[in-house]
Structures are given as structure tokens and as C-alpha cells.
Amino acid sequence: MKTKERYVFLECTVCKERNYTTHKRLKAAYKLEKKKHCRRCRTHTSHREKKL
Ligand SMILES: [Zn+2]
Numbered sequence: 668m669k670t671k672e673r674y675v676f677l678e679c680t681v682c683k684e685r686n687y688t689t690h691k692r693l694k695a696a697y698k699l700e701k702k703k704h705c706r707r708c709r710t711h712t713s714h715r716e717k718k719l
Pocket of ligand 1 (some may be wrong): 684
């Protein structure tokens with residue numbers, strides 16, 4: 668089965684460090700935003716998607 672997915676970075680909104688990669692469906696309209704642990708900030712911050 669073919670599903671069109673693309674990979675995106677999850678970037679810390681505080682320090683702009685790209686801590687995670689994930690993937691999502693190509694036509695998904697929403698923007699990913701997740702609370703994740705940031706190594707540089709040493710705390711949980713919002714991470715927003717960025718294209719590879
Ligand atoms: Zn950070």
C-alpha cells in the first residue's frame with residue numbers, strides 16, 4: 668500500500684534546535700505542534716514542524 672508521506676522536523680520554538688523528525692501525510696492541512704523535551708533548553712517546550 669502506498670501512502671504519501673513526507674518527513675518534517677520538529678523544531679523547538681524557543682531555541683530553534685531541530686530535535687526530532689517525524690512524518691505526516693502529504694495533504695494534511697494541520698500544522699504539527701507538540702510538547703517535547705528539548706536538549707538545549709533542558710525542559711519541555713513546544714516544537715513546531717519544519718520542512719526537511
Ligand atoms: Zn529549545
